Amino acid sequence: MKVVAFERNLQGTGASRRLRNAGKTPGIVYGVGAEPKLIELDHNALWHALRKEAFHASILELEVAGKTEQVLLRDVQYHPFKQMVLHVDFQRVDANKPIHIKVPLHFIGEENAPAVKLSANIVSHVVNELDISCLPGKLPEFLEVDLSKLEAGASVHAKDVALPAGVALTLHVEQENPLIASAVQPAGAAAEEAAAPAEGETPAA
Numbered sequence: 001m002k003v004v005a006f007e008r009n010l011q012g013t014g015a016s017r018r019l020r021n022a023g024k025t026p027g028i029v030y031g032v033g034a035e036p037k038l039i040e041l042d043h044n045a046l047w048h049a050l051r052k053e054a055f056h057a058s059i060l061e062l063e064v065a066g067k068t069e070q071v072l073l074r075d076v077q078y079h080p081f082k083q084m085v086l087h088v089d090f091q092r093v094d095a096n097k098p099i100h101i102k103v104p105l106h107f108i109g110e111e112n113a114p115a116v117k118l119s120a121n122i123v124s125h126v127v128n129e130l131d132i133s134c135l136p137g138k139l140p141e142f143l144e145v146d147l148s149k150l151e152a153g154a155s156v157h158a159k160d161v162a163l164p165a166g167v168a169l170t171l172h173v174e175q176e177n178p179l180i181a182s183a184v185q186p187a188g189a190a191a192e193e194a195a196a197p198a199e200g201e202t203p204a205a
Helices: 013-021 043-050 171-176 187-195
Strands: 002-007 024-031 034-042 060-064 067-078 085-092 099-108 122-125 129-134 143-146 155-157 179-184
Touching: 002 043, 013 024, 013 085, 024 043, 034 043, 034 085, 043 085, 099 122, 129 171
Parallel strands: 002 060, 024 085, 099 143
Antiparallel strands: 002 034, 024 034, 060 067, 067 085, 099 129, 122 179, 155 179
16 A cells, blocks of 8 residues: 655644644654654545555555655554544564564354354454564455354464464464454343253243
8 A cells, every 4th residue: 555745844733733734644754774754644645544454454655755665554643532633653664574563353254153053152252453473575464263163152362363374473462362252142042041941840830
């Protein structure tokens, strides 16, 4: 994905306010041994780009003053109640150095899971992204979580997610192995089951 920005010479609260009033968003590019660079971007174009999932977990081609460099979106500051981006941070990437980034999860096969089809369980998605480590060229836009074989009462953890070649979970995720999704019985069904008489018992009058 390509992002066009312009160099920004003025900084400070007043300068940033004037930029926003002119439909621009202030930002910064930093990293990979180069000096941080102040930039400004068209607010509306940025706002629409931020609504795309891939914009948050892809290597972006950032063009500034006719020169293009590869970056990752690292931070976005939103106005507390207006539909406005106050500031955006990009980090340069080195093609030969691993990056750490959160990647969205796409859940598939849920409707075919035995937990859903045979046991009327509800699948709860506990987290929707995972921290991974990989070289920039190996970065996936998302990770698929196959739930088609999920049994009643079972769960899926981070280590159960199939990772593309060259992609690994970050160390803390590997160690913690957090819960990703689980199949649970609806509360109403559980209550009915508990109230039902066991086989051979006579219901109370």
